[in-house]
Amino acid sequence: MPELPEVETIKRELEKAVLGKRIVEVCVHHPAVIRQPSVDKFKKGLTGAVIKNILRRAKVLILELSNGKSLVIHLKMTGQLVYPGVSKNSRVTFKFSDRTCMDFNDQRLFAELRLMDDWRELEFIKNLGPEPSQINAGQFKEMLGRKKTKIKPLIMDQSFIAGVGNLYAAEALFRAGIHPGRAANSLSDKEKELLFSQIKNTLEEAIEHKGSSVDQYVQLTGLPGGYAKYHKVYDRAGKPCLVCKTPIKRIALGGRGTYFCPKCQK
DNA sequence: AATGGGACCTGCGCGC
DNA sequence: TGCGCGCAGGTCCCAT
Numbered sequence: 001m002p003e004l005p006e007v008e009t010i011k012r013e014l015e016k017a018v019l020g021k022r023i024v025e026v027c028v029h030h031p032a033v034i035r036q037p038s039v040d041k042f043k044k045g046l047t048g049a050v051i052k053n054i055l056r057r058a059k060v061l062i063l064e065l066s067n068g069k070s071l072v073i074h075l076k077m078t079g080q081l082v083y084p085g086v087s088k089n090s091r092v093t094f095k096f097s098d099r100t101c102m103d104f105n106d107q108r109l110f111a112e113l114r115l116m117d118d119w120r121e122l123e124f125i126k127n128l129g130p131e132p133s134q135i136n137a138g139q140f141k142e143m144l145g146r147k148k149t150k151i152k153p154l155i156m157d158q159s160f161i162a163g164v165g166n167l168y169a170a171e172a173l174f175r176a177g178i179h180p181g182r183a184a185n186s187l188s189d190k191e192k193e194l195l196f197s198q199i200k201n202t203l204e205e206a207i208e209h210k211g212s213s214v215d216q217y218v219q220l221t222g223l224p225g226g227y228a229k230y231h232k233v234y235d236r237a238g239k240p241c242l243v244c245k246t247p248i249k250r251i252a253l254g255g256r257g258t259y260f261c262p263k264c265q266k
Numbered sequence: 267a268a269t270g271g272g273a274c275c276t277g278c279g280c281g282c
Numbered sequence: 283t284g285c286g287c288g289c290a291g292g293t294c295c296c297a298t
């Protein structure tokens with residue numbers, strides 16, 4: 001499932017691969033993924049446009065175009081962008097003037113593609129909290145202070161802080177030694193600072209390894225990311241903690257699978 | 267305000 | 283062998 005590191009990886013690869021290219025044709029093989037506007041307007045608005053700028057906000061990719069519009073892509077769980085495209089089971093194919101193409105794939109059809117006049121007007125983007133890289137520990141502490149929510153669902157809340165999903169929330173909490181079910185305002189100042197630095201560290205390390213390939217995520221090239229082998233708790237239920245050998249536990253928090261070490265995380 | 271659950275969707279792994 | 287079930291998770295939406 002693409003979270004901040006996976007989307008950032010794709011963003012950086014897109015900059016190398018398709019920035020400056022002109023889109024000459026868009027083939028929509030599964031219209032359900034086009035959320036805005038109509039499929040027809042989507043295709044017309046993209047055809048002939050040059051990709052001028054590529055941005056990431058939270059888990060959202062934004063391709064700004066020469067005609068002033070933006071292609072806004074949320075991969076959700078199983079969305080993929082692959083370049084050069086192989087046109088096998090793709091939901092959408094983007095063809096460029098140099099005769100190369102890019103595939104958008106999405107097994108489960110949760111992903112969302114939009115063509116917008118101003119991506120900043122997307123409600124989801126308006127409501128996003130800050131990027132972890134754009135705040136400091138003091139600000140993070142202040143944000144946490146007022147919240148009574150359980151800490152793990154809170155750091156996964158995109159309106160609280162942007163880009164952290166289920167996997168990295170679990171990993172960061174393990175590294176900070178904090179139980180995922182703790183009330184946010186029960187964390188000591190020291191724990192808040194540690195959690196903040198571990199969120200940043202975990203995300204940065206994952207970006208260095210080009211993301212975690214669990215489920216469907218692949219890099220733009222179609223190759224898997226390399227970070228999954230460094231996971232300490234995610235998807236390791238029953239396996240020994242890499243620090244203390246206690247079996248990793250799985251519970252549900254906010255309806256999501258939550259992995260933690262009952263001994264290391266208090 | 268916070269929390270829980272279901273919905274969206276499909277493929278996979280499990281148990282019988 | 284084959285079937286049915288639960289599960290996976292990002293986000294939205296509704297109910298409590």
